[in-house]
Amino acid sequence: MNHHRDDPIVAIATPAGRGGIGVIRVSFGRWTREPSIVADYIAALCGRSRDAALVARHATMVTLRADDGATLDRGIALFFAAPHSYTGDDVLELQLHGGPLVLQMVVARCLAVAVAHEAAYETRYDAARGAVRAGPGRIARMRLAEPGEFTERAFLNDKLDLAQAEAVADLIEAGSEAAVLGAQASLSGAFSNAVRALVDRLVELRVLVEATLDFPDEEIDFLEQSDARGRLGRASDALTALLERAKRGALLREGLTVVLIGRPNVGKSSLLNALADAEVAIVTPIAGTTRDRVEQVVRLEGIALHVIDTAGIRELDADSESDAVERIGIARTWDAIAQAHIVLHLLDATEMAEAEPEDAAIARRLPVHAARRVVVNKIDLAHEPPRIELDAAGVRRLHLSAKTGDGIDLLRGELLAIAGWRPAGETGFLARERHLAALRAAATHLDAARAHANEGDRHLELFAEELRLAQRELDRITGAFTADDLLGEIFGRFCIGK
Ligand SMILES: Nc1nc2c(ncn2[C@@H]2O[C@H](COP(=O)(O)OP(=O)(O)OP(=O)(O)O)[C@@H](O)[C@H]2O)c(=O)[nH]1
Ligand SMILES: [Mg+2]
Structure with missing residues (x-):
């Protein structure tokens, strides 16, 4: 991704075309996490005095005007102060009339105010502090959001893990009632929690093995004493069960x-x-x-x-x-x-x-x-x-x-x-092919770990390594271990404004 993760971003969040309401969303990046900068910007955008700042999570009627004072639109402004927002940053949402052109004009206005506002801010800052210019608001870096960038921010700010972020897209695209319910379950963390519980088991086992590896002189029969094989077997069983559920979840999606x-x-x-x-x-x-x-x-x-x-x-x-x-x-x-x-x-x-x-x-x-x-x-x-x-x-x-x-x-x-359909009542969740691949890879590593364990304590290092690899596969699902290009691929498929 070539954009910066801390830029303020703006986008129309409602679908293209005419509608009763159109929503514009602004997420202020980390660089603007100084309340006065954001408050000043919003005051300038919404034509309010600096003392009449928006109260967080209160609906406020505002008028958005062009440079020459002409009214662009009137609507509701909602401010969500970080971290209590969708992205985890300060967020402004404008509910306006749902016409494509009026929304585009307001987005252009959001960007223009950002540039003008920063110039004014810096001048004021200069006047107050003499020549020292530290930490400008960077609000002028505001730009149009890329597809999925709001949700990506939420992921980067730890509001959601990767599987939950994917569930957001799956919910939007859900083609059946069962898929909606499954996506909601994934979004609420049903799948991620099951993955994490499995990771916890592996971590526990790794801690045990690695402690033994650190003290090789202590002649204990590690595998016997620590019930390592039993623990591994239980982790494998849990993984198999999760894979079966995930298969059904993937089926709901695909x-x-x-x-x-x-x-x-x-x-x-x-x-x-x-x-x-x-x-x-x-x-x-x-x-x-x-x-x-x-x-x-x-x-x-x-x-x-x-x-x-x-x-x-x-x-x-x-x-x-x-x-x-x-x-x-x-x-x-x-x-x-x-x-x-x-x-x-x-x-x-x-x-x-x-x-x-x-x-x-x-x-x-x-x-x-x-x-x-x-x-x-x-x-x-x-x-x-x-x-x-x-x-x-x-x-x-x-x-x-x-x-x-x-x-x-x-x-x-x-x-x-x-x-593999089962009658209703079972709490399902939605899963993707990517998740199945990671679960299968983790299962392969656990099988390899079992093979090493059967060779006795001589192969403890290989045993430990397979556990580490299995954990890494599981971490890919929740994004605890993730390559940047995977993020680009996942979020790039979202719609703009989400
Ligand atoms: N009695 C009876 N006739 C059937 C049944 N199924 C299909 N037919 C008849 O068999 C003929 C062929 O049916 P199609 O569904 O067109 O068969 P198809 O396999 O699609 O044929 P192609 O497209 O030519 O490969 C039609 O006259 C159908 O009415 C059935 O279960 N019972
Ligand atoms: Mg035919």
């Missing part, structure tokens, strides 16, 4: 991609429509109807499933021009399969035997990374009941009818189960 595949005409588009409860994709008795992928977000219990209907897979005549479009469609089907979390391979209940070789050929090409289920469709024609069975390879087969809807509930339940 959703899952479900790809429907199979030979032409088996009913993929019909199944998409049944899941979406809408006529999203074209359905006809003609094999090869779907040429391009059709995507629809289906919400199950607040989890976003990105369901993708694809072109049916079949062998095409290599030279035929009329097959060109379908060939591209089939290539796209395989692209979609490569991104899938879940692949639903559809079969036609009325053609099980004759289509077996073709279906088996498709199954063989499916990648292993995705969860795979077989859907036997058109059970209404085959006069079968809806049910779930295991096939010879141990893959679960769901027998249903996309047309009548029989068995669709079984499929919904199956998708939720794959997603």
Whole structure:
């Protein structure tokens, strides 16, 4: 980041466009943490006398004027004195009329007053102190805030840890009620506290080991006496449990991609429509109807499933021009399969035997990374009941009818189960892929530590080192250990004014 973390910053905090209210937010950096400088600036901006300073957290009606005295807008000013503000710095919020132009004019005014005000301040300062000019307000350095910079300040001022700061963005972007509740839980610290509790266990264990390493002459069987293996095992268990919760949290945030595949005409588009409860994709008795992928977000219990209907897979005549479009469609089907979390391979209940070789050929090409289920469709024609069975390879087969809807509930339940969804009541939190990666890395280090512990006290140093590395991974989550470029990446994705 090329800006300075102590500059005063200003931004429009409400979304671009017209609205009932528009909010402008100013966070005064550390350089201006001298009450009189901020109070003077606000008085100048809001056209009030220096004696009528804003009372912290009281709504005050103010008039913002241009240089020539013309009214720019009238609205409510709120002042939050450090550290009791969103960023932890002194903060001024102006609630004005929500027009894009009027807000931009007031922001320009905020910047202009900062420059003019500092000049006046320095002159006064000079007059009072003779030639000595120490510690000017630096309010003239006020600039437009970068995306996420208010929240970044809150992080740097210890108002939030990194996982909580991320939860702010996730809350704003939440696409389901469950995601909102999960983001709120993360924001309130449910996830961070669980991570910290784990770090505490590791620190305790490290203190023990490192004390032993410092006194190598004392011949004690450290691993036995200190129950180090037991402590490590309990920490590992806690980490595994946290990873499972975090996976569900990440699911709430990211959703899952479900790809429907199979030979032409088996009913993929019909199944998409049944899941979406809408006529999203074209359905006809003609094999090869779907040429391009059709995507629809289906919400199950607040989890976003990105369901993708694809072109049916079949062998095409290599030279035929009329097959060109379908060939591209089939290539796209395989692209979609490569991104899938879940692949639903559809079969036609009325053609099980004759289509077996073709279906088996498709199954063989499916990648292993995705969860795979077989859907036997058109059970209404085959006069079968809806049910779930295991096939010879141990893959679960769901027998249903996309047309009548029989068995669709079984499929919904199956998708939720794959997603790891649990019924409400469990306090979840939202997590990100970044958190899962850190938890997995920490688990790997704990496994390595266990391996060293099994070698006895000879490997205590390696044991200690793995504990240190595991702790460092966990610290990345809360930002206790974080590289600057990671901060840039995280906060750069926020909206401006947050
Ligand atoms: N009776 C019955 N007919 C179905 C069922 N599912 C689909 N069909 C019919 O099968 C035909 C093909 O359905 P689609 O959903 O277009 O099949 P598709 O797999 O998308 O076909 P392509 O896009 O050509 O690959 C249509 O006539 C559907 O009405 C079912 O469960 N029962
Ligand atoms: Mg189709």
